[in-house]
Amino acid sequence: MDSPKQPLVSVIVPTYNSQKTIKQCLQSIKNQTYKEIETIVIDRHSKDQTIQIAKKYKTKLLYVTEERSTLLLQFLQMLRQCDEQPCMLVG
Numbered sequence: 001m002d003s004p005k006q007p008l009v010s011v012i013v014p015t016y017n018s019q020k021t022i023k024q025c026l027q028s029i030k031n032q033t034y035k036e037i038e039t040i041v042i043d044r045h046s047k048d049q050t051i052q053i054a055k056k057y058k059t060k061l062l063y064v065t066e067e068r069s070t071l072l073l074q075f076l077q078m079l080r081q082c083d084e085q086p087c088m089l090v091g
Contacts, residue, residue: 006036016044019053026057 011029015022022041029039039059043051054061 006034008036008038009034010038010040012040012042013059014042014044015046015050015054017046017048018050019046019048022050022053026054026059030057 013022013025013029018025026039026041029037039057040062041051041054041059042062042064043054044064051061
Protein backbone atom coordinates (compact mmCIF):
# COMPACT_ATOMS: atom_id res chain seq x y z
CA MET A 1 0.00 0.00 0.00
CA ASP A 2 1.31 3.46 -0.86
CA SER A 3 2.03 5.72 2.05
CA PRO A 4 0.12 9.01 2.05
CA LYS A 5 1.90 11.89 0.40
CA GLN A 6 3.45 14.31 2.85
CA PRO A 7 2.26 17.92 2.72
CA LEU A 8 4.36 20.49 0.93
CA VAL A 9 6.17 22.91 3.23
CA SER A 10 7.11 26.35 1.90
CA VAL A 11 10.32 27.84 3.28
CA ILE A 12 10.56 31.56 2.60
CA VAL A 13 13.95 33.23 2.67
CA PRO A 14 13.93 37.05 2.54
CA THR A 15 17.20 38.43 1.19
CA TYR A 16 19.04 41.66 0.63
CA ASN A 17 22.75 41.55 -0.19
CA SER A 18 22.98 38.13 1.46
CA GLN A 19 25.76 36.54 -0.60
CA LYS A 20 27.74 35.68 2.56
CA THR A 21 24.91 33.60 4.06
CA ILE A 22 22.52 32.52 1.29
CA LYS A 23 24.51 29.46 0.17
CA GLN A 24 24.68 27.98 3.67
CA CYS A 25 20.99 28.71 4.21
CA LEU A 26 19.84 27.10 0.96
CA GLN A 27 22.18 24.13 1.40
CA SER A 28 20.76 23.55 4.87
CA ILE A 29 17.22 23.52 3.47
CA LYS A 30 18.30 21.13 0.70
CA ASN A 31 19.90 18.76 3.24
CA GLN A 32 16.70 18.23 5.24
CA THR A 33 15.42 14.67 5.49
CA TYR A 34 11.88 15.92 4.83
CA LYS A 35 11.83 16.27 1.05
CA GLU A 36 8.44 17.88 0.30
CA ILE A 37 9.88 21.39 0.55
CA GLU A 38 9.63 24.33 -1.80
CA THR A 39 12.08 27.17 -1.24
CA ILE A 40 11.01 30.71 -2.06
CA VAL A 41 13.64 33.44 -2.08
CA ILE A 42 12.20 36.96 -1.90
CA ASP A 43 14.83 39.55 -2.69
CA ARG A 44 14.85 43.31 -2.09
CA HIS A 45 16.97 44.38 -5.07
CA SER A 46 20.29 42.92 -3.90
CA LYS A 47 23.37 44.52 -5.44
CA ASP A 48 25.68 41.56 -4.74
CA GLN A 49 25.69 37.91 -5.94
CA THR A 50 22.67 36.82 -3.86
CA ILE A 51 20.41 36.12 -6.85
CA GLN A 52 23.10 34.31 -8.84
CA ILE A 53 23.76 32.01 -5.88
CA ALA A 54 20.04 31.37 -5.30
CA LYS A 55 19.56 30.44 -8.97
CA LYS A 56 21.97 27.52 -8.51
CA TYR A 57 19.42 25.92 -6.17
CA LYS A 58 15.90 24.85 -7.08
CA THR A 59 14.28 27.94 -5.65
CA LYS A 60 11.36 30.07 -6.64
CA LEU A 61 12.68 33.62 -6.98
CA LEU A 62 10.48 36.61 -6.30
CA TYR A 63 11.39 40.24 -6.08
CA VAL A 64 9.94 42.88 -3.78
CA THR A 65 8.22 45.27 -6.12
CA GLU A 66 8.98 48.43 -4.17
CA GLU A 67 12.50 49.26 -3.06
CA ARG A 68 11.20 51.07 0.01
CA SER A 69 8.69 48.46 1.13
CA THR A 70 8.19 48.07 4.84
CA LEU A 71 9.00 44.86 6.66
CA LEU A 72 5.27 44.28 7.21
CA LEU A 73 4.48 44.58 3.49
CA GLN A 74 7.35 42.27 2.68
CA PHE A 75 6.09 39.73 5.22
CA LEU A 76 2.56 39.85 3.78
CA GLN A 77 3.93 39.33 0.28
CA MET A 78 5.78 36.27 1.56
CA LEU A 79 2.68 34.79 3.17
CA ARG A 80 0.71 35.15 -0.08
CA GLN A 81 3.18 32.75 -1.69
CA CYS A 82 2.35 29.96 0.75
CA ASP A 83 -1.30 29.42 -0.16
CA GLU A 84 -2.68 27.14 2.55
CA GLN A 85 0.45 25.05 2.94
CA PRO A 86 2.57 25.03 6.09
CA CYS A 87 5.03 27.88 5.83
CA MET A 88 8.29 28.76 7.59
CA LEU A 89 9.97 32.15 7.44
CA VAL A 90 13.77 32.05 7.60
CA GLY A 91 15.74 35.22 8.11
